[in-house]
Each structure stands twice: as structure tokens, then as C-alpha cells.
Amino acid sequence: MSVAVPPVPEWLRPLAELAGSIEAERLSPRFPHPPEGAHPAAVLMLFADGEGGPELLLTERAPTMRQHAGQVSFPGGRVDPGDGEGRDGFVAAALREASEEVGLDPSGVDVFGVLPTLWLPPSNFAVAPVLAYWREPTVLSPVSAEEVRTVLHQRIEDLLDPARRFTVVHPAGWRGPAFDVGTPIPLWGFTAGVIARLFEVVGWERPWDVSDERELPPLP
Numbered sequence: 001m002s003v004a005v006p007p008v009p010e011w012l013r014p015l016a017e018l019a020g021s022i023e024a025e026r027l028s029p030r031f032p033h034p035p036e037g038a039h040p041a042a043v044l045m046l047f048a049d050g051e052g053g054p055e056l057l058l059t060e061r062a063p064t065m066r067q068h069a070g071q072v073s074f075p076g077g078r079v080d081p082g083d084g085e086g087r088d089g090f091v092a093a094a095l096r097e098a099s100e101e102v103g104l105d106p107s108g109v110d111v112f113g114v115l116p117t118l119w120l121p122p123s124n125f126a127v128a129p130v131l132a133y134w135r136e137p138t139v140l141s142p143v144s145a146e147e148v149r150t151v152l153h154q155r156i157e158d159l160l161d162p163a164r165r166f167t168v169v170h171p172a173g174w175r176g177p178a179f180d181v182g183t184p185i186p187l188w189g190f191t192a193g194v195i196a197r198l199f200e201v202v203g204w205e206r207p208w209d210v211s212d213e214r215e216l217p218p219l220p
Helices: 010-019 086-102 155-162 189-202
Strands: 039-050 053-061 077-080 109-114 117-119 125-134 148-155 164-171 175-179 213-215
Touching: 010 109, 010 125, 010 155, 010 189, 039 086, 039 148, 053 086, 053 155, 053 213, 077 086, 086 125, 117 189, 148 155, 155 189, 175 189
Parallel strands: 039 125, 164 213
Antiparallel strands: 039 053, 039 077, 053 148, 109 125, 117 125, 164 175
16 A cells, blocks of 8 residues: 655755665665564654754754764654554654654644665664755754763755765775764764765765765764
8 A cells, every 4th residue: 555645846856766665785785684583663854944953853962871872863663562563563663753852743744755764773663754845944952961962964965065065994804885964973974875875876966975985083
């Protein structure tokens, strides 16, 4: 059964049209398919027309978090039993977590797609990115300082700026896409990978210096 998709602004239409057909391998070439027993989770990719143009909601996690401390990420977390199952469960979890983390009012949000479930090995999560448009954006702030340090209303234009893009090198030797978003630790890892590959597939990416490699700053 097809899922009704709410109308989105013209600039988001390519992403909305792609959402139902993109394959997991395009978004996460190394770990596209979660193993059996991975914990279901969801993150919210919330787009909006902000005062400075189109933007994407991100959060800087608190440095005291047990997992992914200090990293820039989407709002999100584990799917709880009360969230439901399948697509509905992922959507409910993403909106609930965003409300709990940054005070987002789900009534002003239109979900227009759910991307394939991807594996996040460090925490063994099976993560579904939920795509949504925020009709009436407001300035948000952390609900709990124990979870979120900063809320980033990140301009899409800045994410596409070649001068802000580089390849991050993890101490273990892992290399991956990264973005300078003005935080002590750049946007990297799972979140940066999803953004970079999604923007590439949709045709938004601009040529950038892939040879620019920088060491990942010390994590908290």
C-alpha cells in the first residue's frame, strides 16, 4: 500500500521523490544492512525554510553522553514498544525523541519519507532516517543538558559549501566525509555520511577537495 506524501516546497521535491527508491547501499556502503538482533532506532532529518534559507536541524550531543559524546547528530534514538512497528514506529520514535531532546512540536511537522534502515555498529542500532518538513520553524533549545549541548539550525547552503567539506581521519584509520559546522568536533561519522551521500544522489553536492584530510579532534 502506498503512503500519502504531504506537499513539500519546490526545493525539497527531488528529495521527496527519491525517498522511496534509494537503496541502503547508496547511503551506507560499508554497513548498509543491520544484523539480526540490532536495536531498532530512528533519527529525524528535519528540513525547514529558515530565516537564512533552507536549513536542517542538527544537535550537538552533550560531552557526558555514554555513546557518541560530543558528536553532531540528528535528533533521534531507540524505538520504544509504545511507538509501534514498521514505518509508523520509526516515525513515532523520531518525532518523540525530537520532542524530548529539543522541544519540537510534532504538530507542525510533515513527514514525507522514511529512508532504508542502516546499521550503526558502535551502538548496534538499526537506524531509519525519517525525512520531514517543518512548516513553521521556531528557535529550539535543549530540553535536557544531559543529552544535548546545542541545537543547530544548520543552513543547507553551508553544508553544500565546498570550503566547509573535508575528509576526516579517525585515529583507528577510518576515513569519511565531514563538515565544518562551527562545533569543536566536526559533523562526521554516520550523520555526515548520510547527509553527504543523500545530497550527492539528489544532485545537490558541489565539487569539493576530497584530498583535504584532517585528523578527528580528540573526543570527550
